[in-house]
């Protein structure tokens with residue numbers, strides 16, 4: 001399918017050649033080591049609480065001895081599973097109540113079940129595709145009617161919800177499932193694209209996205225990555241008992257080696273409570289402005305003089321166009337105050353943010369505004385301020401992004417961003433400890449022997 005042509009009508013499209021050419025040498029050097037850290041209560045606990053700093057928990061870990069773990073509650077709940085008489089799948093538009101009624105469960109029982117459950121789990125959170133096991137028996141004296149003895153389901157990988165009949169009523173129970181954390185060290189080389197090479201290494205997409213976000217202040221992923229550059233990650237994953245990936249965990253460390261120059265960043269949570277990534281000397285990767293205020297977009301027109309392919313005249317393009325589907329969220333490039341959130345001539349639906357005395361950013365052709373985005377609203381870096389659209393003079397869905405310095409549009413790529421804040425005092429000392437722990441883990445899990453050649 002051809003890519004949609006999307007650009008500002010006043011700025012003729014120019015094909016921007018991708019810096020990542022299909023490499024002739026398609027061999028990917030894959031060095032990978034993974035250590036299962038099964039049944040370690042400290043880590044398991046740390047991972048149940050996303051807010052906690054799991055690095056601290058990792059420090060005390062010793063390799064697990066096999067056969068040490070207890071039977072999980074989830075297993076106990078499975079005992080007697082033969083009694084489950086039906087499995088239903090929630091379809092789009094279905095409600096739990098509607099589904100139970102379709103099995104002949106009386107209105108009174110449906111009401112009692114939903115009531116019992118709502119203390120621990122909102123049935124509204126159920127999505128289409130959710131499987132629900134039911135335990136039913138024919139109701140006395142009622143042709144098609146059935147009595148519900150119990151139901152159970154797994155609304156997310158970490159939790160089972162079970163409801164059982166208890167006398168005349170129902171009792172609901174949420175059962176925390178035991179997942180098994182694993183630490184993964186990966187080292188790869190860019191041969192096709194970061195995405196393709198990371199996928200070949202089975203790096204979860206969410207982990208890769210965390211890495212791209214953390215580096216996006218310093219690295220222009222559209223232009224700076226070249227075949228032969230390297231990347232390394234140390235990240236956690238959570239697994240089912242049978243080893244299957246249940247969900248990605250935290251990215252602890254990420255490294256890019258661009259043109260032979262390595263940049264390594266460490267995950268750390270300062271006293272402020274805001275988890276972030278820091279360079280080895282304790283400097284936050286977070287800069288005052290994002291270079292790319294949108295995920296996964298392709299630059300369809302860069303900043304600078306553009307020659308119209310048909311009319312032949314040249315015109316200055318004072319922004320960067322990112323082609324992306326309608327509805328793609330757009331982020332505030334930095335902290336600031338919304339100066340304008342309204343239709344603005346050929347820009348269509350338009351948002352402008354004032355960041356400080358000298359910098360503003362502007363976002364044009366939006367399909368709609370983000371929640372609470374209006375003139376005077378304060379925004380945080382990364383907050384959704386609107387969604388990609390094609391309003392105003394535009395030929396297709398894209399974001400037109402401008403950086404305005406002292407009243408003039410400038411090339412977002414050329415501005416010098418101030419370095420991120422450096423940790424101080426107790427935070428810096430805590431970070432240095434965390435960094436040493438991560439370095440020790442990297443050393444211990446250093447990818448060593450396995451080399452897989454991908455053709």
Ligand SMILES: [Zn+2]
Pocket residue numbers: 007008011301317319320321400401
């Ligand atoms: Zn534009």
